[in-house]
Amino acid sequence: MPFVRIQSKEGRTPEQKEALAKAIIESMIDQGYANKEAIRVIFEDMAKEDFYSGEDY
Template identity: 85%
Template sequence: MGGIRIPFVRIQSKEGRTPQQKEDLAKAIIETMIEQGYANKDAIRVIFEDMAKDDYYSGDDY
């Protein structure tokens, strides 16, 4: 498939991460995607979604 690739990476995690932690993770993800030839730096988007503890459940909760 041709065309422009604009990958979006969505990170869903519990709230409480600092802006610096998010920035560091975003940089690592972007650098890895560039190294793998996935897309150009300016095309990659990393989106963080903070979730409150009451907004999700895991198998360990039961």
């Protein structure tokens, strides 16, 4: 069972997350990776103050 975990800064709407999840699932189906029922997508929102990258310095 494919399991896709997306970690990102908080702030995306449920609609944005749904659109991204659908695009990921459709792409995996198109590539023959798995059938629709087997794919899982989970979003992990991180507080902005808990997330840093090289661009932040």
